[in-house]
Amino acid sequence: MKKVYKAHILYTKEQSRFEVLENGYVAVDADGRVTGVGADLASVDSKDAEIVDFGDRLLIPAMNDVHVHAPQYRNQGIAMDLELLPWLQNYTFPEEMKYADPVYAERMYRRFVHDLWRFGTMRACVFATIHTDSTRLLMQLFQEAGMGALVGKVAMNRNCPEGLQESVEAMVQGYESIIAADNSQLVHPIITPRFVPSCTSDMLRACGELSAKYQLPVQSHLSENKDEIAWVAELEPGSTCYGDAYNRYGLFGQTPTVMAHCVWTEGEELELMKRNGVMVAHCPTSNLNIASGLAPVRTFLDAGIPVGLGSDISGGHDLNIFRMMVYAIQVSKMCYQQNHDRKFLSLSEAFWIATKSAGSFFGRVGSFEPGYEFDALVINDSDLNHDHYSLLHRLERYIYLGDDRQIEHRFCCGREITEPKEKCEAELTN
Numbered sequence: 001m002k003k004v005y006k007a008h009i010l011y012t013k014e015q016s017r018f019e020v021l022e023n024g025y026v027a028v029d030a031d032g033r034v035t036g037v038g039a040d041l042a043s044v045d046s047k048d049a050e051i052v053d054f055g056d057r058l059l060i061p062a063m064n065d066v067h068v069h070a071p072q073y074r075n076q077g078i079a080m081d082l083e084l085l086p087w088l089q090n091y092t093f094p095e096e097m098k099y100a101d102p103v104y105a106e107r108m109y110r111r112f113v114h115d116l117w118r119f120g121t122m123r124a125c126v127f128a129t130i131h132t133d134s135t136r137l138l139m140q141l142f143q144e145a146g147m148g149a150l151v152g153k154v155a156m157n158r159n160c161p162e163g164l165q166e167s168v169e170a171m172v173q174g175y176e177s178i179i180a181a182d183n184s185q186l187v188h189p190i191i192t193p194r195f196v197p198s199c200t201s202d203m204l205r206a207c208g209e210l211s212a213k214y215q216l217p218v219q220s221h222l223s224e225n226k227d228e229i230a231w232v233a234e235l236e237p238g239s240t241c242y243g244d245a246y247n248r249y250g251l252f253g254q255t256p257t258v259m260a261h262c263v264w265t266e267g268e269e270l271e272l273m274k275r276n277g278v279m280v281a282h283c284p285t286s287n288l289n290i291a292s293g294l295a296p297v298r299t300f301l302d303a304g305i306p307v308g309l310g311s312d313i314s315g316g317h318d319l320n321i322f323r324m325m326v327y328a329i330q331v332s333k334m335c336y337q338q339n340h341d342r343k344f345l346s347l348s349e350a351f352w353i354a355t356k357s358a359g360s361f362f363g364r365v366g367s368f369e370p371g372y373e374f375d376a377l378v379i380n381d382s383d384l385n386h387d388h389y390s391l392l393h394r395l396e397r398y399i400y401l402g403d404d405r406q407i408e409h410r411f412c413c414g415r416e417i418t419e420p421k422e423k424c425e426a427e428l429t430n
């Protein structure tokens with residue numbers, strides 16, 4: 001059924017400014033797409049529509065997380081005193097091995113999907129593990145919840161414990177079984193080589209071939225850490241830069257591609273990303289925690305390279321994308337202190353990155369312009385709005401001070417998304 005929602009509407013068509021409609025209206029068709037947005041009822045198509053009045057609440061696009069590791073959710077907030085490579089060996093890999101057990105996977109993945117929902121993230125680009133069954137389970141949980149996700153069975157066959165290695169043939173077979181079972185509107189597989197050090201040339205080539213054959217998007221990590229970059233140059237001596245080590249296998253923008261971090265991306269790699277339209281998943285908390293360096297977001301924006309925000313659990317410690325906007329602004333201010341040519345991010349830029357820019361990886365998502373899928377959050381900020389703040393200040397205060405308690409309704413592609421089950425049967429009966 002057609003709906004018209006009335007509330008204080010805030011969104012970003014362009015990065016430089018907010019659209020603000022006090023007591024505005026947004027019309028959504030039965031397929032979940034926005035048909036119109038305006039300051040009064042006459043400006044949208046309300047014929048035969050149910051009108052839902054959210055009163056004094058804020059209505060904004062829902063959040064998108066373009067880089068997160070679901071099987072690291074248990075490790076959130078621990079081992080924050082290590083750099084990338086020892087952190088992988090000592091914490092990440094041992095935890096990911098547990099996902100061979102589907103019961104453990106369900107216990108953890110339910111909590112993960114529930115908490116994405118809690119913080120208003122309706123779309124996510126997710127790393128699972130090498131395990132085909134638990135990857136499919138994670139996809140099912142997103143589907144049951146009604147949330148959008150691109151979920152990657154992780155490809156890896158070197159430089160990690162044996163229990164996390166898989167042959168190229170087994171990787172291809174596992175992916176093909178996932179692809180064959182994919183009948184969802186909002187949840188799909190994404191080709192996921194963990195990063196070059198974890199994948200032999202044969203593995204990278206097979207990933208590129210799968211992506212081309214089934215026209216699947218790609219996600220991985222890029223230029224996070226200087227030791228890692230030097231290692232990649234040794235492992236793929238024919239490549240001219242880290243990005244080229246993906247590009248030569250068809251894993252760098254030949255289909256929609258998102259690369260996490262890009263802290264040290266410059267020169268040829270920057271040009272290649274621009275030419276191929278590769279999105280950067282900027283993970284500011286991860287930059288700070290793993291001490292790899294600060295990604296130069298302004299450089300990407302100036303170059304016209306698409307950018308989204310990633311929580312990067314558990315390199316990042318916070319799943320809340322609103323908080324990620326705050327960190328992105330703060331990190332950009334640290335970059336600005338180092339180099340005054342890199343102007344720090346404004347609030348509208350951070351919001352646009354988290355909504356419309358990140359949302360473009362999932363289709364027409366992240367704005368209320370006509371034709372966009374209606375992904376939205378209704379925020380009741382009455383506890384934060386104690387002295388007649390302007391609508392923009394109310395939104396800013398919510399971004400800086402609010403949390404899940406103020407989110408009253410969540411929508412993904414026009415459907416209201418109710419709370420997913422947090423615990424699995426085994427936990428409930430214990």
Ligand SMILES: [Zn+2]
Nearest residue numbers: 069221260312
């Ligand atoms: Zn990551």
